[in-house]
Amino acid sequence: MYSTQQPAATVMIEFNSSSDTSCDNPATTPANAKVAHITTSRISPWLSHVAYFLGGHFLLPLFFGDIRVTGQENLPNTGPIILAPTHRARWDPLLLAYATGRCATGRDLRFMVTITECQGLQGWFVRRLGGFSVDPQQPSITTLRHSVELLEHGETLVIYPEGGIFRDGKVHPLKPGIARLALSTEFSHPGLGIKIIPVSINYSQQLPAWGTDVSIHIGHPIEVADYTRGALKHNAKRLTTDLTMALQKLSHHESKVSCRAFAEMPNS
Template sequence: MMEFLSESSHTCQVKPQNEIFQSQVAVAGSRVSPWLAPVLYFVGNYFLLPSFFGHISVTGQEQLPKTGPVILAPTHRARWDSLLIPYVAGRYVTGRDLNFMVSNNECQGLQGWFVRRMGGFPVDTLHPAVSSLRHAVELLKQKQMLVIYPEGNIFRDGKLHPLKPGIARLALSAELSHPGLGVKIVPISINYSHPYPCWGTDVSIHIGSAISIQDYTNGKIKQNAKRLTEDLSKDLQRLSNSLVVSHRAFAESIN
């Protein structure tokens, strides 16, 4: 799933918790199915991901906000990312369902049927419509959790690529149009032991501290968006570097 616009933690296995799941408010273009979501979460968390991957290491889950408007900003290394993010930050962990901003071609056919019913909504990545951006702001206004890949595409070289400015502009737009809303961006770094994940691939995921958008609302929005993008990039780079070190240490420990 793709992003729109051109532009000390405890390591553990993810374990389900008995949470009272927050209900999703259906708005035009995005809806989490009340019957399909529980089925797919159950299959993904207990069967698909544990059976496909080797070791799934996660740190920083305690930093995930369980209330309020949140944008999860993961690095994008494979299509598996969009299954792993709900696994580490979805209803079994935070009690919340996720809304993914996806490209138009991912909302077509059978795949599109599932994507739309799991909270995904389409955006023309080359010419994003104002209505799509308004929908994203509306989701944040409803204090929901949104997933946007700030690099804008899948990169398999293990390096952090320049972030698109869209995520910062969207977050600032939501916060400035609804003062006191309390939007936060959570950086997440994902690393696979193989560039093209196959059966038995190990995964390391590190969740960083939430960035408060209220800290970027003074002054000119263009300068604030640039500063926010730079700070998010630094956080993702720091998380990515720590994952590389952790992954090497893990690999050495099992050899």
């Protein structure tokens, strides 16, 4: 087994401020703060319908072997959610939408992606399928605000907490941004009820090729409100630790895939 980190299509905001004050509450950041670029995202009903149909009935079933999913009962049908999946391949976003998106819950996913993924024709599709961009070197205030707004409106936000693609099957140190974003939003909107759901994605081959089997395990929701008492910095570390443990547990589960019973998704 080996580890290869590649630039990820989706990335995690990492706050670098030593004081933590500048990003404690993205929702109340001054309007005249400098931003890197305009962040927008929306769901095109017709394009989303076509993408889910073609992906779920043709592309994924024809390319992969068995696609097995467990834990779909842990996905809420309403309320703000942050999906926190492991990142193993470029196929992850499509498989995550297949296992947790419209066909499973009736909900569309909002992916945080890099600026380069939102350029040209590809960017046109990404933005109309719910994706929005972030500069991993200089996360903008606009990106933070947009993330907060999505959670305020009860959307499903996808953030890869490892921040990059790792093919060794291990859970790598998580970036702190996912916990800080969730906690600052929940603190600013008491009772919002944000849930972070760990998701482990595993392939039978390190570099997915035709016929590769896939297993996706969806863990139990982590209630962000349980971490809102006390200092944000301390709670963010505690939440990050618990999310790490949850992902490690799910990954251990996947290592015994041949001994477990999965709820297999239909390939037709």
